[in-house]
Amino acid sequence: MCHFTxxxxxxSFPKICNIFWRFQHTSTSHLCSCSKTVSNEKYQDPFQLGRxxxxxxxxDIKKELLVSTAELKEMCDxxxxxxxxxxxxxxxxxxxxxxxxxxNNSREVQASQRSVAIIAEMIHTASLVHDDVxxxxxxxxxxxxxxxxWGERKAVLAGDxxxxxxxxxxxxxxxxxxxxxxxxxxxxxxxxxFLQLGSKENENERFAHYLEKTFKKTASLIANSCKAVSILGxxxxxxxxxxxxxxxxxxxxxxxxxxxxxxxxxxxxxxKPTAADLKLGLATGPVLFACxxxxxxxxxxxxxxxxxxxxxxxxxxxxxxxxxxxxxxxxQRYCHEATREISKLRPSPEREALIQLTEMxxxxxx
Amino acid sequence: MWGALLxxxxxxxxxxxxxxxGGPPWSQVVSEAEKIVGYPTSFMSLRCLLSDELSNIAMQxxxxxxxxxxxxxTARGFVYDSRNNLQMRxxxxxxxxxxxxxxxxxxxxxxxxxxxxxxxQRSLAEITELIHTAFLVHRGxxxxxxxxxxxxxxxxxxxxxxxxxxxxxxxxxxxxxxxAQLQNTKVVELISSAIGDLVQGIYYENSKSPExxxxxxxxxxxTWKEQVFLSHSALLAKSCQAAMELAKHSAEIQDMAFQYxxxxxxxxxxxxxxxxxxxxxxxxxxxxxxxxxxxxxxQEFLGREAWIKQIRExxxxxxxxxxxxxxxxxxxxxxxxxAIDLCRCxxxxxxxxxxxxxxxxxxAALANIVYAxxxxx
Numbered sequence: 001m002c003h004f005t006x007x008x009x010x011x012s013f014p015k016i017c018n019i020f021w022r023f024q025h026t027s028t029s030h031l032c033s034c035s036k037t038v039s040n041e042k043y044q045d046p047f048q049l050g051r052x053x054x055x056x057x058x059x060d061i062k063k064e065l066l067v068s069t070a071e072l073k074e075m076c077d078x079x080x081x082x083x084x085x086x087x088x089x090x091x092x093x094x095x096x097x098x099x100x101x102x103x104n105n106s107r108e109v110q111a112s113q114r115s116v117a118i119i120a121e122m123i124h125t126a127s128l129v130h131d132d133v134x135x136x137x138x139x140x141x142x143x144x145x146x147x148x149x150w151g152e153r154k155a156v157l158a159g160d161x162x163x164x165x166x167x168x169x170x171x172x173x174x175x176x177x178x179x180x181x182x183x184x185x186x187x188x189x190x191x192x193x194f195l196q197l198g199s200k201e202n203e204n205e206r207f208a209h210y211l212e213k214t215f216k217k218t219a220s221l222i223a224n225s226c227k228a229v230s231i232l233g234x235x236x237x238x239x240x241x242x243x244x245x246x247x248x249x250x251x252x253x254x255x256x257x258x259x260x261x262x263x264x265x266x267x268x269x270x271x272k273p274t275a276a277d278l279k280l281g282l283a284t285g286p287v288l289f290a291c292x293x294x295x296x297x298x299x300x301x302x303x304x305x306x307x308x309x310x311x312x313x314x315x316x317x318x319x320x321x322x323x324x325x326x327x328x329x330x331x332q333r334y335c336h337e338a339t340r341e342i343s344k345l346r347p348s349p350e351r352e353a354l355i356q357l358t359e360m361x362x363x364x365x366x
Numbered sequence: 367m368w369g370a371l372l373x374x375x376x377x378x379x380x381x382x383x384x385x386x387x388g389g390p391p392w393s394q395v396v397s398e399a400e401k402i403v404g405y406p407t408s409f410m411s412l413r414c415l416l417s418d419e420l421s422n423i424a425m426q427x428x429x430x431x432x433x434x435x436x437x438x439x440t441a442r443g444f445v446y447d448s449r450n451n452l453q454m455r456x457x458x459x460x461x462x463x464x465x466x467x468x469x470x471x472x473x474x475x476x477x478x479x480x481x482x483x484x485x486x487q488r489s490l491a492e493i494t495e496l497i498h499t500a501f502l503v504h505r506g507x508x509x510x511x512x513x514x515x516x517x518x519x520x521x522x523x524x525x526x527x528x529x530x531x532x533x534x535x536x537x538x539x540x541x542x543x544x545x546a547q548l549q550n551t552k553v554v555e556l557i558s559s560a561i562g563d564l565v566q567g568i569y570y571e572n573s574k575s576p577e578x579x580x581x582x583x584x585x586x587x588x589t590w591k592e593q594v595f596l597s598h599s600a601l602l603a604k605s606c607q608a609a610m611e612l613a614k615h616s617a618e619i620q621d622m623a624f625q626y627x628x629x630x631x632x633x634x635x636x637x638x639x640x641x642x643x644x645x646x647x648x649x650x651x652x653x654x655x656x657x658x659x660x661x662x663x664x665q666e667f668l669g670r671e672a673w674i675k676q677i678r679e680x681x682x683x684x685x686x687x688x689x690x691x692x693x694x695x696x697x698x699x700x701x702x703x704x705a706i707d708l709c710r711c712x713x714x715x716x717x718x719x720x721x722x723x724x725x726x727x728x729x730a731a732l733a734n735i736v737y738a739x740x741x742x743x
Contacts, residue, residue, distance in 0.1 A: 133528075151511060161562055171551045
């Protein structure tokens with residue numbers, strides 16, 4: 001909870017609930033009136049910009065995974081095949097450059113900043129491996145999960161190993177502040193999972209609970225890795241805050257869209273089965289919004305869609321309601337906020353790319 | 367593990383000169399050690415155990431009662447054996463911290479001393495226990511694909527797995543957070559690498575298919591020692607070393623602490639493996655692991671083919687292992703005496719490492735622990 005209220009932001013909890021209840025009255029023109037900083041920097045595809053730094057990212061990650069047993073090595077390397085979106089490392093590297101430029105016009109990414117990108121991706125992957133065991137998932141990124149191929153016992157160990165390797169790499173940066181910042185992520189990831197275990201009876205509480213879980217499970221990693229590279233690149237605490245807020249807002253938007261795609265996309269495109277959240281008993285943004293129009297959903301939410309037919313019924317309600325639109329609007333607001341924050345930095349191609357990225361988050365279909 | 371030691375009597379025997387009979391019984395070793403370090407170490411993880419998250423898990427784990435999920439055993443062991451079993455690693459870390467004495471350097475705010483131990487070192491002892499416990503829990507995951515109908519409903523096992531992963535992860539996350547608070551990058555690196563070692567060690571324990579686990583691995587005793595180092599020694603060895611680093615002791619002292627931790631844990635594992643073979647007459651023969659030290663050594667002396675033949679003979683026609691027969695086969699060979707020698711050898715190395723520390727109550731307690739794990743009837 002404290003992550004929201006501690007940081008000053010226009011999107012504090014009371015405000016979110018306001019937005020929640022007043023969506024009908026928000027005019028779309030309001031969204032477009034954000035002051036986008038005009039710059040002379042050419043538009044560039046963010047992924048192109050970051051490509052050089054990330055070129056050997058997955059190879060370097062695999063080098064950190066020093067394991068003597070061939071099978072364990074294979075398991076640990078499994079998701080570092082270069083086919084993932086590399087969305088998080090991309091943001092980290094772009095943020096590093098944007099902060100370096102802001103500080104002293106340097107466009108170089110420091111070795112320690114690049115390490116942060118690697119560590120962030122490793123922590124993220126370790127948590128995915130464990131999540132798949134917890135959710136008994138059998139496919140991810142278009143292929144079978146680690147637990148499906150090698151069994152749950154070994155999958156859990158592989159996740160633990162990746163995490164330990166990430167910690168070793170983190171220690172080697174040699175900066176105790178950075179260690180604290182990124183260790184916070186590990187704690188948040190676990191607490192986020194626990195939040196998912198519980199549920200709230202009260203409709204108002206549910207949304208706050210959902211946003212908190214979203215922060216801990218998704219946004220914390222991005223927010224804190226952005227903060228970490230900003231600390232390494234620039235001594236100004238205001239810059240650290242900007243980086244953190246950008247990461248946090250983009251991260252939440254990313255997850256909100258992910259939750260929307262679970263309803264609107266089809267399985268092939270997504271690389272994993274759809275309505276997955278409902279099947280896990282989870283009520284995400286579209287569901288919570290839909291529940292306002294269809295109060296019948298309350299009972300289903302409380303029993304976590306466990307009765308036969310619940311999942312299908314809930315899905316239909318969501319698609320009949322404006323749940324998807326509302327969630328998308330909310331994601332737009334978060335992207336808007338991320339853009340507002342990052343615009344405070346000195347203009348650069350990287351800064352523009354980060355703004356571009358927020359729009360890509362909204363437009364993604366997988 | 368350690369609980370087995372308490373069940374034994376405390377009589378000493380001859381053997382290597384340095385490890386003659388003597389030294390108090392195990393329970394006394396523990397209670398004296400706890401006095402030396404200032405409080406009962408069984409309280410160490412209490413703060414964590416009482417957290418909301420774990421209370422939540424504890425309530426959920428109750429749903430597993432009546433199922434066959436291993437998490438239930440782990441949880442039971444935790445509650446009922448806390449007097450005997452647990453927190454031994456933490457106790458050793460505290461003792462060695464005290465035995466090494468105060469730092470020769472100026473230390474920062476974190477480092478106030480209570481009962482001769484720095485608060486950072488106490489924190490480290492707790493971290494060690496957290497990690498050890500996390501892996502006890504993570505060891506208790508079942509492979510869904512291998513379940514049979516006699517294991518009970520699938521959803522119970524899935525649920526048990528979920529609880530096991532979550533609670534293990536929670537303990538590990540707490541360990542990481544506490545590690546970060548120590549503000550020492552060398553210690554973070556050391557302990558993180560110990561976690562990696564532990565994973566690899568457990569991985570070796572697990573990697574057999576159900577058919578293969580009826581045989582001893584095709585490994586030499588030296589390979590066995592490498593694997594056991596990873597699964598049973600690395601964590602304690604590196605924690606002891608890290609405790610020295612926290613007080614900024616010299617590289618030599620750090621190494622000696624590492625050696626003590628390593629050799630004492632090896633002795634302990636060997637001692638534990640030997641229990642089924644050194645007890646006097648007992649009506650029931652304890653089942654033992656075919657990858658325990660006496661079996662591996664026996665295989666090495668006899669040759670693998672001859673050993674496999676003995677295993678098949680003990681399995682008989684029904685494919686049910688006659689452990690008494692197998693045990694007699696091993697006792698008839700050189701496996702048991704070699705294992706005892708190896709145990710005492712490691713014990714001596716542990717004692718030798720202690721020589722680098724000045725004489726003190728704490729050092730004596732560490733020596734008593736070695737005597738306890740190298741004592742055979």
